[in-house]
Amino acid sequence: MSQSADPLIVDPIAETNAVISRFRTYGRILSFFYRKKPLGAIGLTLILAVCTLAIFAPLFSRYDPSFIFQTDNPGYKTNPSIMDLAKDSNVGSPIIVTQLTQPDSEHWFGTSRAGHDIYARIIYGTRTSLLVGLIASTIAVGLGIVIGGATGYYLGWLDLLVQRLIDTLQALPSLVLLLLIGQTFDASLRNVIITMGIIGLPITSRLIRSAVLALRASTFVEAAESLGATDSRIMFRHVLPNIGSVVIISFTIGIGAYILFEATLSFLGVGPSGVISWGRMVNEGRASIDIHPWLTVWSGAALSLTVVAFNLFGDAIRDVLDPRLRGS
Amino acid sequence: MLNYIYRRLVLNVGVIYLVGSLIFVLVRLLPGSFVIQRGGLDIGGLTPERLALANAELGLDKPIIEQYLTYWADLLRLDFGFSFETRNSVASELIDAVPYSMELGIGILIIGLSISIPVGVISAVNQDKWQDYLLRGFAIIALSFPVFWTAALVTIFNLNMGSPLRLEVIAQPHMWEDPWKALQWYIIPAVCGGIAGTAAIMRVLRSELLEVLRQDYIRTARSKGLQERAILLRHALQNAFLPVLTLIGLTLASLITGQIVLESMFNIPGIGRELVEAVALRDYSMVQGITLMVASFIVFTNLLVDISYGYLDPRVRFA
Numbered sequence: 172m173s174q175s176a177d178p179l180i181v182d183p184i185a186e187t188n189a190v191i192s193r194f195r196t197y198g199r200i201l202s203f204f205y206r207k208k209p210l211g212a213i214g215l216t217l218i219l220a221v222c223t224l225a226i227f228a229p230l231f232s233r234y235d236p237s238f239i240f241q242t243d244n245p246g247y248k249t250n251p252s253i254m255d256l257a258k259d260s261n262v263g264s265p266i267i268v269t270q271l272t273q274p275d276s277e278h279w280f281g282t283s284r285a286g287h288d289i290y291a292r293i294i295y296g297t298r299t300s301l302l303v304g305l306i307a308s309t310i311a312v313g314l315g316i317v318i319g320g321a322t323g324y325y326l327g328w329l330d331l332l333v334q335r336l337i338d339t340l341q342a343l344p345s346l347v348l349l350l351l352i353g354q355t356f357d358a359s360l361r362n363v364i365i366t367m368g369i370i371g372l373p374i375t376s377r378l379i380r381s382a383v384l385a386l387r388a389s390t391f392v393e394a395a396e397s398l399g400a401t402d403s404r405i406m407f408r409h410v411l412p413n414i415g416s417v418v419i420i421s422f423t424i425g426i427g428a429y430i431l432f433e434a435t436l437s438f439l440g441v442g443p444s445g446v447i448s449w450g451r452m453v454n455e456g457r458a459s460i461d462i463h464p465w466l467t468v469w470s471g472a473a474l475s476l477t478v479v480a481f482n483l484f485g486d487a488i489r490d491v492l493d494p495r496l497r498g499s
Numbered sequence: 500m501l502n503y504i505y506r507r508l509v510l511n512v513g514v515i516y517l518v519g520s521l522i523f524v525l526v527r528l529l530p531g532s533f534v535i536q537r538g539g540l541d542i543g544g545l546t547p548e549r550l551a552l553a554n555a556e557l558g559l560d561k562p563i564i565e566q567y568l569t570y571w572a573d574l575l576r577l578d579f580g581f582s583f584e585t586r587n588s589v590a591s592e593l594i595d596a597v598p599y600s601m602e603l604g605i606g607i608l609i610i611g612l613s614i615s616i617p618v619g620v621i622s623a624v625n626q627d628k629w630q631d632y633l634l635r636g637f638a639i640i641a642l643s644f645p646v647f648w649t650a651a652l653v654t655i656f657n658l659n660m661g662s663p664l665r666l667e668v669i670a671q672p673h674m675w676e677d678p679w680k681a682l683q684w685y686i687i688p689a690v691c692g693g694i695a696g697t698a699a700i701m702r703v704l705r706s707e708l709l710e711v712l713r714q715d716y717i718r719t720a721r722s723k724g725l726q727e728r729a730i731l732l733r734h735a736l737q738n739a740f741l742p743v744l745t746l747i748g749l750t751l752a753s754l755i756t757g758q759i760v761l762e763s764m765f766n767i768p769g770i771g772r773e774l775v776e777a778v779a780l781r782d783y784s785m786v787q788g789i790t791l792m793v794a795s796f797i798v799f800t801n802l803l804v805d806i807s808y809g810y811l812d813p814r815v816r817f818a
Contacts, residue, residue, distance in 0.1 A: 210636075210639075335510065335513055335514060335517065336517070338510075338514045338798070339514050339517040339518050339521060341797075342514055342515070342518050342793075342794040342797050342798050343518055343521065343522070343790065343794060344774075344790065344793050344794075346759055346771075346774070346775075347522070347774065347778075347786070347789075347790050347793075348525075350774075350775065350778045351525045351526065351528070351529060351778065352525075354529055354530070354778065355525070355528045355529050355530065427643060431643070431645055434645055434647075435645060435647065435760060438645075438647045438760065439759065439760065439763065439775070450645070450647075453645075453647060453648055453651060454647075456651075457651055460651065460654065460655055460658070461658055464655045467648070467651050467652075467655070468652070468655075471645065471647075471648030471651065471652070474645060474648065475640075475643060475644045475645065475648060478643040478644070478645070479639060479640060479643040479644075481643075482639050482642055482643045483639060486639065
């Protein structure tokens, strides 16, 4: 990269070269990552695949996930007797819902009790899971930076007070909090995501607080202080850029955990309402698990695979960024 | 040391006060109330007079400040009030529910530790060999697979393969009443929960062991000709165990918190299920009682873990 002599005159060729070399660096990092961390690379590939499915869900899903499939009733009778009706209450209707069919070429994963195509619903479920994982993790880490950064930097009574509040939050069983908040406000996707982010706050803010504490004691912060740097300058120029790895690690590891958390809530019936959720699908499938296990099996498999992908990737990222674990 | 314990105790009491107050406010923010939730089902419907009468009986007609003060005055006398639903004291309801949660929790802990500790050790000792990769893969899967899904899969398998496990749904035997039946009832949730709940332990144990095995004193121990086994058990494992202890503390806390998912899946009437029911019914004193009990258990387990650090590792000093 060539440097122009006068910093005020922008050299277009140097700028372009800088951009190209930056891209080369990214490319090199990526190929290094793929060679050194094969498991993390598998995770990353899976994550990209899931993201593609979520973004282009209508292209992949084959059917509308909320369409109710119907077929001709094979046992249809025009004038059913009472005995016929007692055996099969649908005998009088010529068309019935295509429910609980086995997987075939038309419905790859079968249909659910409500007559939905399971495959289409699983494809659309990626949207909910990714949204929840990414946004809840962002909220937890973002609040963690503000609170952990402030308490770790200023310490004193602020730290003492906020730490006790965080202890309180952590001592409350997270499900109690979710049950209460989910029923106080409506359990919309937005409210559930925000609540989950707040529940994750104790962990992220503690991690970031201890990272800031360690930096606060380092010599370069002391040097900056002795030069008379203001608090905000030290904070933004010296401390925050150096907690990047903690932030990235807790963000990536958080995503899988929040996806799992949302699924657990939906499984218990207190998850976000009005969205297609893998956790709820696992639970719905349990009602007819003896004759039609497919809904439970496939939605759980999709969920597990996604979480495995994020955990593999998060692990590899941690190995790369955390010097304590380097080489282990 | 004693000073440290006193200070932590005072802080813990503060935290529990905050938890108690927060939960008092939160349950009252819930829309609807016990009487409305319940009363609609009664024959004759819910007339305003009956609503007022029922609220008066439950003490819900008093001003909120007065309710709050009575709540704390009762709590200080260790009186958790009575359950709106069953009219038994909350304490006796908890005494019924806790053993179920504890049985499941102890099963989870035993199975979890007897899997996670060997896995962590074997994987660290064979770093980067095939055993290590295999076991690390297992740990990631155990961490990622949702426990409700694995439990459901095991149930499908159990149903279709005609396994000898006959799941008893109606009777709810305790371990000491009918050990064999109880074992059949608890085994699937305990194994699934154990694997899921202790995946973190195997990973932390592995990375701590790797760190410790690189230390100088391990090299010293090797050079004086100690057997690898003795080095591992006496020198390495003991020093790698501290962070693991924190995690075990957290798992212990879930002993009493109850495993809400597993309890509701396998029809175990423990704390977790009681809690979900109490919230649904707006049974204020049950929710408050359970939350306070769980919170104090978590807070004091953490304190115990921190204190035991000092005994296990003389380097840890309490400031």
